[in-house]
Amino acid sequence: MDILISAEGDHEPKGHHYMVVDGEGALIDLSGVDGTLHDPAILRVTWGTIGVGGAAMPGGVITRRGGTTQNFFDAKLLEPYLAAFKARRQALAAEQAKFDQMAKNQSPATA
Secondary structure (H helix, E strand, O other): OOEEEEOOOOOOOOOEEEEEEOOEEEEEEOOOOOOOOOOOOEEEEEEEEEEEOOEEEEEEEEEEOOOOEEEEOOHHHHHHHHHHHHHHHHHHHHHHHHHHHHHHHHOOOOO
C-alpha cells in the first residue's frame, strides 16, 4: 500500500491535507483525527517500500517543515488516517451519485 499525507500547498479549506492511497486522492479534514502525523510541524508523510541498510521493507518517512526526515515502521500509526480517507471517499462517492441522479432526472427523455 502506498500512502501520502501532505500539508504542502495552499489547500482550501485551510487545514485540510491532501491524501493519496494507492493512487486515489482527496482533500481530507484531519482536525478530528486522533493521531500525531498531522502535527503542524510535519509537511509530508509517505508510506510504501523504503530502503534501510540495503534492504527494502514496508515503512514510512515523516518529512518536517525544516527538512529533517524520520523513518517509521508501525503501520498502525496510519489507521486513523486511513479511516478518515475511506470515510471522505465514501462521502464524495455519495455526493457524486446524487449529482448524477439529478442530472439524469433533468435531462430530456429520449424516445
